Amino acid sequence: MPDALESAEDISCYTSADIIVGVKYDSSLPALTKTKLFHVPGAGYDGLDFSLLPNTTIVCNCFGHEQAIIEYVMSALLLRHVPITDADERLRKGDWKYWAGGASGLRTELSSESIGIIGYGHIGKELANRAHAFGMDVSIANRSRVEASSHIKKSYALDDLSSMLKDVDIVVNTLPLSENTEGFIGQKSLKI
Known part of the structure; x- marks a missing residue:
């Protein structure tokens, strides 16, 4: 149609x-x-x-698209820390600005960051796995209890979201948009 x-x-x-x-x-x-x-x-x-x-x-509705979503999230996070476009353009010209020992090419790394994931469904679980693989400290805020594990540093209840937000550098909301979740997190929560 x-x-x-x-x-x-x-x-x-x-x-x-x-x-x-x-x-x-x-x-x-x-x-x-x-x-x-x-x-x-x-x-x-x-x-x-x-x-x-x-x-x-x-x-x-369906799931099964979490891989594509997680690839986008991790790409966005990497782009925030690694100037990929600039590094690629320079590398093609023989400029190694971002080599490991160069003071002019210093940048941050994802492994130095902590991530707070709101929601621990299909998308939240896959994101936690990928973030952990990048060496990030992973915290979860979820309706039901999520046990800390080798790849989850800390778990919070959704009604204690403010505590998680104080403890993490990056926040990703994986909750579905509904009447209950619309406006769930915003400027006030993030103190912007």
Whole structure:
């Protein structure tokens, strides 16, 4: 289906579907009355207005995309610590500014940082594993208790988030966006 349902044929096909795979359902779309399953092909379902869906419609989402998300997070963290673009451009010109013994190329390393992960589901667990592999101290804030382990330094309850935030250098929120989590962490929490 096209993103914009303009033709009568598209609207009819959409409204008569038993199953819809999509990321958005709100008042801008035709009313659904027969849909049995609305499948969101990602973790977040914040694009759905549940109040508009028929009571008999089952909504499901999925996981399995945590690898791509974690690769993005770790890349972003590395880019914060390693001037990769500049280092690559210089290296191609024979300039070894960032060699291990050069005072002009000093930079920070991820292993000198601590990370606080809010939420310990599929994404949080994979992020904890990768952060630990980079030598980072890992703390978790979660609804249910998470035991400290060889790769988790400390665990906090979500209602004690302020304690974790005081103890970490980097914070990553992996909680799903919902009414309960929207605005859960912000300027006040981070004291920006």
